[in-house]
Amino acid sequence: MKFIRVILFPIVPIYYVVTWLRNKLYDTGVKSSKSYDFPVICVGNLSTGGTGKTPMVEYLIRLLKDKKPLATLSRGYKRKSEGFVLADEKATADSIGDEPFQFFSKFSDIAVAVDDDRQNGIEQLRKLETKPEIILLDDAYQHRKVKAGFNILLTAYDNLYYRDIILPTGNLREPRAGTKRANIIVVTKCKKDISEAEKTEIVSKLKLKNHQKAFFSYIDYSEKVISSTNSIEVSKLPKFTLVTGIANAKPLVDFLISKGLKFDHLEFNDHYNFKASDIKNLASKTLIITTEKDYVRLSVNGSLKDKLYYLPIQVKIDKSEVFDTTVKSFIT
Incomplete structure (x- = not known):
């Protein structure tokens, strides 16, 4: 490369x-x-x-x-929809993109929308009953x-x-x-x-x-990794598989190493579209730690439910x- x-x-x-x-x-x-x-x-x-x-x-x-009243407007990179989409209870990472879906999942009191045409996106948002x-x-x-x-x-x-x-x-x-x-x-x-x-x-x-x-x-990294049903203190993590599909995983890797943790790293491209073969491989792992952005895409796979965790961060x-x-x- x-x-x-x-x-x-x-x-x-x-x-x-x-x-x-x-x-x-x-x-x-x-x-x-x-x-x-x-x-x-x-x-x-x-x-x-x-x-x-x-x-x-x-x-x-x-x-x-x-x-x-506040709204976010993104392009919705690699989403499988077109035009203006306002996130609702049917929204997924596929329909609005992984990062907007992350916003939608965490903040229920704001509007989250995607549109390649930002002018149109703003116009549509301002037509909402609760105008941002x-x-x-x-x-x-x-x-x-x-x-x-x-x-x-x-x-x-x-x-x-x-x-x-x-x-x-x-x-x-x-x-x-x-x-x-x-x-x-x-x-x-x-x-x-x-x-x-x-x-x-x-x-x-x-x-x-x-x-x-x-x-x-x-x-600022959280002291716990979180799944849909459980949490584990970072300091008590056994050996795990780190899965990242982000542009720069180095800060996360450096943080985990600084904690003395043992892990294998499966690194994918940013916004990677995980294939069936990838999910099958991940399902064979005992414990998976990933980023919040990757979690919103991977967590829809039932085979990963009891082994998939993400590490929350804040700036x-x-x-x-x-x-x-x-x-x-x-x-x-």
Whole structure:
């Protein structure tokens, strides 16, 4: 894979020019973006994934859902439906996508919707009987047809955007100049003990604009893994099989290793569509630990019911009071 990326380097300038020109057309008004007179918050990144968008959206849900009626709007990557879909009691990971289904499963007091066309999705949400007054756009930083009033850009600590280059050799979806659209930049998946000196160095390299603020976050792992009927303390886990279908499993793997746990790791691509042969193989395992995103897809298989657990996570933000106040000031 790395070799293929290297030999595709001559395409990088072409991709750069195409994405730069597209952004320029939106920036100058040649291509139109739709703005809204109510709070629309976008969570996204410059890279192709693995920056922690889902836990960040969940953080914002917890922060804002009691302030005003709230909805999330996602594309619903790899779902088996089309157009606008509002999650209801019949929703599954197949019908709305794994991450939106995770939101729907955890937060019963918000609207969860998917639509490739974010403008249409917002229009349909605003027609609901309980009209959302705040809409969170998940992974929509490059969806320029909608002009969010507030943009939160994520960049992972172990793959900061200023160290990366454009696709296909690098992981950036657009040139680094695109960071100027962000109101907040969050360095995610940091070490818990990151020093103030290192933070200062990173912020200097982010080259913030006058309207921007930078924050640092880390993943807080639960002390228990959870199944549909049971829970086990992480410290008491026997040897198990770790199953991941996410963009970057390294932080999770590092955490489990730091706990001295013994496990085999079955690693799949992000949003992997588990096949019947995969499920049969997993059913032969004694104990399976997975991510919450993978759990919502795997838990529908009855053969895994008594052996499948997930490890809950939450994002913790350094100087969260300032972060929270900054976001809340936008919605008032």
